[in-house]
Amino acid sequence: MLVVWAVLWIAALMMVVINRHSAAFRWLGLVAFCGGTGALASVMESWITTYEADPDGLHTAAMLRHVQQGCSWTSYYGLPYAYLLFGAGYHPNVIPARLSKLLPWAALIPIVIMLPLPINGGYPVSYLPLACWAIPYMLIGTGLVLTKRVNHPAERRAHLIVTAAVLPAVLFALAMNYTMPLFGVYRLWRYNVWSIPxxxxxxxTSLFKYGFMGVQLMIERRRLDYSLRAITSGTAMLNHAIKNDMAKIKLFADKxxxxxxxxxxxxxxxxxxxRSAEHIEAMIRSVHERTQELVLQASLVDLASLIQTQITMLRPAAQDAKVTVILNVPEHASPILIIADAAQTEEAIRNVLNNALEAMAGGGQLTITLTGGKRxxxxxxxxxxHGIERHHLHKVTEPFFTTKGSSRTMNFGLGLAYSSQLMNRQGGELRIRSEWGRGTTVTFSFPAVKRSIQLSWKQGVSNVGTTDTNTNHARGG
Incomplete structure (x- = not known):
């Protein structure tokens, strides 16, 4: 049990340190911590026995018994609670936003009720009332993990890794710690030493080789970060050379x-x-000259309006390439709002649109679909x-990876890497699905905007419209 205690607490510490901003990581870290606390309670038994054998150590033994009881409660009560919330954080779309905020507090109710209950027979907890809520908690958490659906090959592999690492150990503990005591079979928790290591x-292994829940510790990951820093540093170096020519372009375009x-x-x-010149200037301003990260200037953006602007700029090139552009936008009048850096989001979308045109050199159809909802x-x-070959699909968001020429065609393999990093920084996600010979679909997923912010934005637009109308009436317009 000493090894299990150490392993689980090391895992908990690693999960909190490497990605403390992820709710799923934090709750999974708590799952490991609670499991390790149960192992600690077992390890303490030998310490307590030693002190009880010494008349001078009886007071210390009594104190350790209280600590051991607290560790047992933390393990028995905390494990199903944390695992339920891990499932909710790992598969967040299935739970309404309002319920997800209340869930951590509502799930505490059975624990609060059980704390004052008397415990008989020398057992650390009352197993029957514990099973009434702990077993459903763990089954619901398992259901949430298993029902998560992913499309990208890399995401499917990550999901399988999470399932293989978490579910067997948790379900084994469910059987040994919570189910078997209902049938009068106790102390089977000792066999957790098989599943947890x-x-x-x-x-x-997955953390270093493939990644675990989006986090990867390996040389290639460091190379990725270094390459992305090189992108922004290179942009800063070009700033001086570009800005003067942008002024000339704007001057003669205005003329x-x-x-x-x-x-x-x-x-x-x-x-x-x-518009193109202004966009380039905005992009240059948005990148820190001497930092290693993209600087975001987030604001409330009407995504439909942004897309319409990009299509207007893309249409001449699409006509030359004999590509039909189809825009699918919801018919309702309500705008689709996102919180994003407008200039950099435009650049990311433009990268994807240009890639799509280049993939249809002989003509084709470009379909742009926009949907919005509460989530x-x-x-x-x-x-x-022509699509992307399967063995290349997981590499397309890596910097400098490209299946096109680079020196003459100016394709350096940075567009999708930049776009993917930007979406991650904005709390969203970039997904790519492709089938060789049939085409590619790139999905930008933006997080939901709070309803209060949307109402404030709409009220501001309404006030502007009213002001303009009143002004026109005052002028006799």
Whole structure:
């Protein structure tokens, strides 16, 4: 049990340290901590026996008994509680947002009720009332983990690793610690020494080789971080060279716009040039010149409006490539709002759109689908191009990986790496599905915006509209 205690507390510490911002990681760390506390209670038995054999150590033995009882309660009560909340954090979309906030408090009610209950027979807990809520908690947590659906191959592998590392150990504890005592069979918790080291071995191996719940400790991960720092540093180096030329582009585009006042097409082309120049300037400003991370300037953004702007800029290139662009936007009038860095999100979407056009050199169909709901907003970009081979799919978000030429075509394999990092930084996710010869779908998943923020935004827009109307009336408009 000494090994089990050490293994579980090491695992708990690692999970809290490497990704303390993830709710699922924190709750899983608590699961490991509670399991380790139960092992500590077992280890303490030999310490207490030693002190009880010495008349001078009876007081110390009594104190240790109280500590041991506290460890047993922490293990028996804390394990199912933490595991239920881990399942809720690992598969958050299945639980309504309001319920997920109340769940940690509501799940404490059975524990609070059990604490004052008398315990008879020398056992650490009353097993019958404990089983009434602990077993359902652990079964619900298991159901939440098993029902999570993932599409990306790398995500499927990560999900299988989590399932293999967590579920066998927890279900074994469910049988030994909570179920068998109902049939009068006790102290089977000693056999947890079989399942827990195996689970820890899977956890450590996957953490370094494949990743565990999105966290990976390996040389390639360090190379990824170093490469992304190189991207931003390179942008800073180019800042001085680009900004002067951007000023020239804007100057002459404005001159073209003023000179072709009667030519509608020329006006639109000049507006696109100015918009592109402004976008490049915004991108340069948004990257810290001497830091290693992208600096985000988050704001409330109308995603549909942002997409419409990108399609307007993309349409000439799509026509030249004989690509049909289809935009699917919900018919309801309510805007789809996200909290994001507008300039950098535009750049990420533009990277994906350009990749889609390049994949359809002989023509095809580009479908852009936008959906919004209480759980977040989804932007899907689907093309009918050549697709991505399966063995390349997990590499496409790595910096400098590309299946295209680089020196002449200016494809450096940075677009999807940048886009993926940006979405992660904004609390969202970039997913890629592809089938060789049939096309690719890239999904941008944005987190939900609080309803109060949406109402405030809509009220602000309404006030602006009212002000404009009143102004027009005052002018006789």
């Amino acid at each position: 195996i689970a820890f071995l899977i956890f450590i 073209i716009k003023r000179g072709g006042a009667e030519d509608v097409d020329l006006q639109q082309d000049a507006a696109v040039i100015i 977040g907003s989804i932007l899907e970009v689907s093309d009918t191009g």
